[in-house]
Amino acid sequence: MNPEADKGQIKRRQFLTRLAKAAGIILAGGGVTVVFHDRKGPMREAPDLTDIRLPDFSVAHQGPKMAVSRGAERKATLGLALKAIGGIEAFIKPGDRVLLKVNAAFASPPLLSATTHPDLVSELSRLCLGAGAQSVWVTDNPINDPQSCFTLTGIAEAARTAGATVVVPQAQHFKSYSLPNGRLIKNWPLLYAPLKKIDKIIGAAPVKDHHRSGASLTMKNWYGLLGGRRNIFHQDIHNIIKELAMMVQPTLVVLDGTSAMMKNGPTGGALSDLKPTETMIVGTDQVAVDAFGATLIGRTPGELTYISKAAAEGVGTADWRSLNPVMTEAG
Amino acid sequence: MKTITARRICQVFFLLLFLWFCAVSVLGARWWQLRGWPVNWFLQLDPLIGLSTLLTTGKIYAGLAWGLLTLTLTVVFGRVFCGWICPFGSLHQFIGYLARRKNSVARNLEANRFRPAQNVKYYVLIFLLTIAAVEFVVRIFTLPRTSPLTSGVVAIVLFLVLAVRRAGLTSPKKWAAGILGAGLAWVMLGFIFRGSSPYSASLQVGLLDPIALLHRSINLIALPLLDKTALKLSVAERHYDGSWLVGAIFVSALLLNLFVPRFYCRFICPLGAFLGLLSRNSLWRIGKRSTDCADCQLCRKHCEGACSPTAEIRLAECVMCINCIDDCRHGVMTYQHNPSAAGEIAAPDMTRRGLVTTLIGGALTAPVLGVSDFTGVNWNPALVRPPGSLAEDEFLSRCIKCGQCMRICPTNVLHPAGFEGGLEGLWTPKLNFRIGTSGCQHTCIACGNLCPTAAIRPITLDERMGRNQHAVAGPLKIGTAFIDRGRCLPWAMGRPCIVCQENCPVSPKAITTREVYEPVGPNRSLAVKFAGPAFIEFETDVLEPDRFATGDYYCRVGSDSGPVMRKIIRNSARFIEIDASQAFETTPAGGSRVDILIRLQQPYVNPQHCIGCGICEHECPVRGLRAIRVSAENESRSKAHRLLVTTILDAESGPA
Numbered sequence: 011m012n013p014e015a016d017k018g019q020i021k022r023r024q025f026l027t028r029l030a031k032a033a034g035i036i037l038a039g040g041g042v043t044v045v046f047h048d049r050k051g052p053m054r055e056a057p058d059l060t061d062i063r064l065p066d067f068s069v070a071h072q073g074p075k076m077a078v079s080r081g082a083e084r085k086a087t088l089g090l091a092l093k094a095i096g097g098i099e100a101f102i103k104p105g106d107r108v109l110l111k112v113n114a115a116f117a118s119p120p121l122l123s124a125t126t127h128p129d130l131v132s133e134l135s136r137l138c139l140g141a142g143a144q145s146v147w148v149t150d151n152p153i154n155d156p157q158s159c160f161t162l163t164g165i166a167e168a169a170r171t172a173g174a175t176v177v178v179p180q181a182q183h184f185k186s187y188s189l190p191n192g193r194l195i196k197n198w199p200l201l202y203a204p205l206k207k208i209d210k211i212i213g214a215a216p217v218k219d220h221h222r223s224g225a226s227l228t229m230k231n232w233y234g235l236l237g238g239r240r241n242i243f244h245q246d247i248h249n250i251i252k253e254l255a256m257m258v259q260p261t262l263v264v265l266d267g268t269s270a271m272m273k274n275g276p277t278g279g280a281l282s283d284l285k286p287t288e289t290m291i292v293g294t295d296q297v298a299v300d301a302f303g304a305t306l307i308g309r310t311p312g313e314l315t316y317i318s319k320a321a322a323e324g325v326g327t328a329d330w331r332s333l334n335p336v337m338t339e340a341g
Numbered sequence: 342m343k344t345i346t347a348r349r350i351c352q353v354f355f356l357l358l359f360l361w362f363c364a365v366s367v368l369g370a371r372w373w374q375l376r377g378w379p380v381n382w383f384l385q386l387d388p389l390i391g392l393s394t395l396l397t398t399g400k401i402y403a404g405l406a407w408g409l410l411t412l413t414l415t416v417v418f419g420r421v422f423c424g425w426i427c428p429f430g431s432l433h434q435f436i437g438y439l440a441r442r443k444n445s446v447a448r449n450l451e452a453n454r455f456r457p458a459q460n461v462k463y464y465v466l467i468f469l470l471t472i473a474a475v476e477f478v479v480r481i482f483t484l485p486r487t488s489p490l491t492s493g494v495v496a497i498v499l500f501l502v503l504a505v506r507r508a509g510l511t512s513p514k515k516w517a518a519g520i521l522g523a524g525l526a527w528v529m530l531g532f533i534f535r536g537s538s539p540y541s542a543s544l545q546v547g548l549l550d551p552i553a554l555l556h557r558s559i560n561l562i563a564l565p566l567l568d569k570t571a572l573k574l575s576v577a578e579r580h581y582d583g584s585w586l587v588g589a590i591f592v593s594a595l596l597l598n599l600f601v602p603r604f605y606c607r608f609i610c611p612l613g614a615f616l617g618l619l620s621r622n623s624l625w626r627i628g629k630r631s632t633d634c635a636d637c638q639l640c641r642k643h644c645e646g647a648c649s650p651t652a653e654i655r656l657a658e659c660v661m662c663i664n665c666i667d668d669c670r671h672g673v674m675t676y677q678h679n680p681s682a683a684g685e686i687a688a689p690d691m692t693r694r695g696l697v698t699t700l701i702g703g704a705l706t707a708p709v710l711g712v713s714d715f716t717g718v719n720w721n722p723a724l725v726r727p728p729g730s731l732a733e734d735e736f737l738s739r740c741i742k743c744g745q746c747m748r749i750c751p752t753n754v755l756h757p758a759g760f761e762g763g764l765e766g767l768w769t770p771k772l773n774f775r776i777g778t779s780g781c782q783h784t785c786i787a788c789g790n791l792c793p794t795a796a797i798r799p800i801t802l803d804e805r806m807g808r809n810q811h812a813v814a815g816p817l818k819i820g821t822a823f824i825d826r827g828r829c830l831p832w833a834m835g836r837p838c839i840v841c842q843e844n845c846p847v848s849p850k851a852i853t854t855r856e857v858y859e860p861v862g863p864n865r866s867l868a869v870k871f872a873g874p875a876f877i878e879f880e881t882d883v884l885e886p887d888r889f890a891t892g893d894y895y896c897r898v899g900s901d902s903g904p905v906m907r908k909i910i911r912n913s914a915r916f917i918e919i920d921a922s923q924a925f926e927t928t929p930a931g932g933s934r935v936d937i938l939i940r941l942q943q944p945y946v947n948p949q950h951c952i953g954c955g956i957c958e959h960e961c962p963v964r965g966l967r968a969i970r971v972s973a974e975n976e977s978r979s980k981a982h983r984l985l986v987t988t989i990l991d992a993e994s995g996p997a
Contacts, residue, residue, distance in 0.1 A: 155778035248892035279848025315892030
């Protein structure tokens, strides 16, 4: 063999290998550049468009649309009012997954009536499960520390003993939502994860004075489904309550007027803020229920601008008398 | 079982126990939550914390008495705490092991040789104890003035001791002169310092103490990182302002083991230094049983303390890892009463110069820091301390910066301070109301009941809320909220809000509102074209459609009987419709002037009721620099920061 010729071979082979590798790197670089090239640069942030829609949770119901029961004991008045409106079975069918939207906004003890009473939570859970519901969830997006709220209000314990599950909101539970025909609830974080998985929703709220909106009843209760910096809506409080009522078509609303917060709402803080109005209201028309509930704290529906706004949008009727509510006494 | 197996089991057990205590530091009654777990046990076992707080406060607080157990163990057995118990040491040892297990014997020997820099930790210890002892020392100086009897007794005892030891060694005249001079100097010091210490002691042992450091690092860095994952222990994510430095120091300390094994233990740890000093007279010690040693150096291969076991063993450096006994193939290394047959160096190699420098440096540091008077006139009002905290100088005398309070706080409102309270305040707890889930809950007493040194007192719920026997004193206040009228929406921007008032948790509320009506738009009245009982039409399209229908806008027609506000319920470009229940009694004539106003509720803080809980600041919709902010004025723990003069009975509420 000719060693010099061999050397030439080897050198050429080395060169060709190197040429191939270099070409490979250039091609790879070129490929990456072509795929990831961005001529325009970043755009202004596009709104998080969403097509989430909330289902209509209301039930086609023949019986009375509203019932009022007077009495000091929640279990009794709730039972009577539900029976008067047709029984829980008219609303909760076997296999339903039920969500109880309670007011757990503040880490306040039940005695101060700033939040939904645990007796109401346990009784509603028990009745729903008794009607054959597959599961009962209890949720709210509180203002104060969530863990403290569910614990100190007694709602966590009440749910647990009744067989319901408390859903503490997590960041991943919220999705961007826009209310059709809404102006304020546009691309706003909504506590969507539990809402997605349920068949029926029952709103359970205490009767409270509210320093900004005049009263906090069943329509304002849906505020606890909003996330983000929702207290910005205080600048247009009546319209946000109206839009919340447009957003949620509940199966039932329960307005607990057993111990109403007459002043210093929504947090209250003293027993002297409360009055034993001993009334439980159950209904399918949240506007009418609120209109009646307003009278318990000495307000007229006309004083509460959001009631007429919601009525004007067709959410319900402010004239609760026209629904002929069934009045009962628990004795 | 081999002894080193027992040692490894112990290290793993105590490390896991420590991590368990960190993991369960979450409020709750389930078995994986706080319940009654003794989560401060390691801090209490640490005798350096007990000694330092004894120097700064004159007392050993509650569970810190556990330090006596460690002290006893060390004095009897040597530094078994370092080698068998300390979780920080175990971490260092493990990382060092991982880095070094494939190394040759020669490299390991080099890594574990004694380095003179190992004496640095003794200087660190002396420095930390000196600055802690400042007040104690000054009290001794002033003993002749404050307690002549005690000082007389001490003098006599010292005299007798000296007499026994020095009898016949020096000339009696010089000796007598010396004693007299010393006595006179002592009395003069009493006059210079006048009986009470003008200088505050400084407790900085928490910066470098391994147990405090490990708690702080885990609480402020490791657990918050875990809380972001599915393995979270805290329900919500945790954030801590200023914790990056804690993390940097922690990671650096662990990574330094890649250069020298047990780097922190050998060069920095003041607790190790303290236990090293204590172990010089230990009843049992590592050493050679005879001089019959082949000098194979294998005992140094895995020596954790770098104490030169084969040469004159440095007792103070030995961490009782027992690796030397396990590695020695000739049965020479042992654990015995007698000193090592190759000799031992019982005390660390500190030079007199080094010692004196450290003492003087320490003696000067605390007074020099005190010139800025951060605990006095130069106090920082942005430093809001947890409820139950002692007054600032006493607080700094007790806080070991362990971060336990920050971890247990259910609302994540406690954070490690930077230098806003002076150098000494680094990593002490302060409140940051913008972070967390809801300010400082006024029904919570967790932080004080967990604090291992009572820098935050363990208060009762009654004391926090001002009930029963504390009703006269009133609720505990940590500060006062101040409204920034230049930023508040209803004050400065003509927009309704009052989120702060709604969230104020106390009763009677500390935030009240006053209703005002402010004219909207340019300050000119609009001319009526035509009006009905419940509507007004204007000449031209002067209005933004729907803008005034939110329920907060009112129109006012000036009239002789005084202006009445009528709520606008609908408007288009030139119409406004009024609430029917407020219809005009006399319809305004064409050409009359109409004002449109917005109804605002402007908030006011009542400092008598405000407890400084900061829920208002936390909720304020002005998210950057909040329109209502809490600062430390009127905090209960400090008379000097009092805001109000009155104790006059309020008509509605009780005394201030």
